[in-house]
Amino acid sequence: MxxxxxxxxxxxxxxxxxxLSHANEQSNKGAAFSAPNAEKQRDTTGVEAAFLAHGYAKQCITLAKQIEELKALEVEDFTGQEVDVGALVEVEMSGETDCYLLLHCGGGGEVTxxxxxxxxxxxxxxxxxxxMGNIEAGSFSFRAGEEGIILDVC
Known part of the structure; x- marks a missing residue:
């Protein structure tokens, strides 16, 4: 699973x-088109598009590296072991049960x-x-004293 x-x-x-690649491409086109066609000295459309393109390019490089790292990640079974990167952890906090996958990237993403x-x-x-470092059936503290229980680690 x-x-x-x-x-x-x-x-x-x-x-x-x-x-992101598509947005970067569009920003690059905007920067290339706007600079020679600027109507006024203070028309900064091309400069703004160039800044956007640079930001998108950096995000693309970072995300591409993260994707490659995830593709190379060995899928381990953490049953009976301490929680570490790659562990799928089911926890109970405040009466609710949630499932988390601990990875070096993609934090906040959700899949069903x-x-x-x-x-x-x-x-x-x-x-x-x-x-990190806890084991199944162990409790942990989170956010100013809120506690949870680790139900399953795999």
Whole structure:
């Protein structure tokens, strides 16, 4: 199941990369068209489009690297082990049960696989940091004393 979840996340990230690439392409076209056609000295449309294109390009590079890292990620079974990157963790907090996949990237993304909603968290996130190193059936503290229980780790 974890491989299916990871593949679904990869598909979402690849769609995002495609969207960002298209936005970068449009911004580059806007920058190239606006500069020679500026009507006034203070027309900054081309400069603004160039800044956007630069930002999109940086995001594309970062996201492409993250996608490659995820493709290379070994799918491990963390049953009976400490929570670490790659672990799928089911937790109960405030009477609600949620499922999280701990990864180095894609934090905040959500996918639904076989009717189960899985949220991607990173070790740098408050929840990810709280879960790291804990084991199944253990409790953890999160956000100013709120506590949770780790129901399952795989």
């Amino acid at each position: 974890k491989r299916i979840i990871l593949n679904t996340i990869l598909q979402e990230l690849e769609r995002e990369l495609s969207r 696989v076989d009717g189960k909603r899985v949220t991607v968290i990173t070790p740098e996130s408050p929840l990810g940091a709280s879960l």
